Amino acid sequence: MAHLVAHDTRSADPVRPTGEGAAAGPPTTPGPPVPPSAPAPAPASFAPVSLVRFAIPLVVALVLWFVPAPSGVDAPAWHLFALFVATIVGVIAKPLPMGAVTLIGLTATVVTGILEPAVALSGFSNATIWLIVVAFFISRGVIKTGLGNRLALFFVSRLGKNTLGLAYGLAATDLVLAPAIPSNTARAGGIIQPIIRSIAESYGSVPGPTSRKVGAFLTSTAFHVNAVTSAMFLTAMAGNSLAAQLAGDQGVEITWGSWALAAIVPGIVSLIVVPLVVYKVYPPELKKTPEAAATARASLADLGPMTRPEKVMAATIVGLLALWILGDSLLGLSATTTALIGLCVLLVSGVLTWQDVTMEKQAWDTLVWFAVLVMMATQLNELGLIPWLSEQMSGVVAGMGWEKAFILLTLVYFFSHYLFASNTAHISAMYAAFLATAIIAGVPPLMAALVLGFCSNLFASLTHYSCGPAPVLFGPGYVPVGNWWRTGFLIAVVNIAIWMGIGGLWMKVLGMW
Known part of the structure; x- marks a missing residue:
């Protein structure tokens, strides 16, 4: 973050006024050195509340x-x-x-x-919240060292000889970064979107008449891929940990490993299918892009070998993934403890400084709103409101059989996101009640908690205001609103089929239901 620092350029020596308006007579003892032309202080800036x-x-x-x-x-x-x-x-x-x-x-x-x-204030001591906060600090290292940009250039150089390959290269970048960057907005806006803009403009594709050459396709694909990668890991989107905490309040334990294991198969399938579907329904005019791959290779060559901070950052991410998957069962390390270890490694190695941590305002902001929402949701459950609401909802699905009941509940939960402009707000408002209703209806608790958690990311595909990455990618103007909504609805249907069909079968194999 850039800071503007005002420096005092006035001389330390006293200055006697001269010229028109100067007082006549003998010199007097000078006062504080204030230049006659010194500008008046700028008025303070205020942002009135609407x-x-x-x-x-x-x-x-x-x-x-x-x-x-x-x-x-x-x-x-x-x-x-x-x-x-x-x-x-x-x-x-x-x-x-x-x-x-x-x-x-x-x-x-x-x-x-x-x-x-x-x-x-009890939410501020919640370990799940601190997992996400610490993950934000770790993600700062990915961006600061340039490792994220290097990964993007690497995948584009290998896969970017045609437009569909470019989409898969960006998808691979998002997938690799997702476990370590809990801000899907940071991934989309800080790493992926600048590369899309650079590639598109190099082919003369700008918002407007030429947007369909390549820019519109890459933008649309990157947005829908971001929703998929956000659903694949507990630490890929801040709201995922909120869902895990709300599930825990109802006695359903979701670990980092169980979330990733359940999501890996439907997630990989979606990452393969989604770019293909967008390529068919919203195709780019330009199909071959050999220059993009060549430019990426040249940029990698300019970067040179990996620096020491990049190597430390990469090793830390690999270690974090290993401990998140195995640490709880083999070493008794919770996901939050693992994240704290990773942060300490980055601080001791100098990859991150304490100033980097204190300046990561998105992490501290997340701590505040996350703690409050978790506290409120937990207390609503403790005071009996969530159980009461679930009993009322369960009457609607009574007698259906748990499979039909769960399909209905999931579809209502998914498409109600048209009413929300935030994944986290949607999770806060509806996740706990829908999970409790599903459990009352007889749905296996872990399966219900995970599927609703996955949907809490996948429904972002629906609109251009659905979540943080939406305005970041919609804002440049490559994709008109009508095309965004039509493609979004189709991708939503595709993802529902994949995650409830293939994903459901995969969870059956895993013994989750």
């Missing part, structure tokens, strides 16, 4: 607060529900950044007397 956007969650909170609690729900649970819904609405309406909105929600739970301060 009153309309702020009023929306406030009205929601007041309306729900004063609506009588349904039969079977205690008043504290209902009032916390009112604040929780208002907080989610605030996250969507965005009168303030997400961290500020959730902090207001936390404060409201204490001021209204619903929760004690110690309970309201």
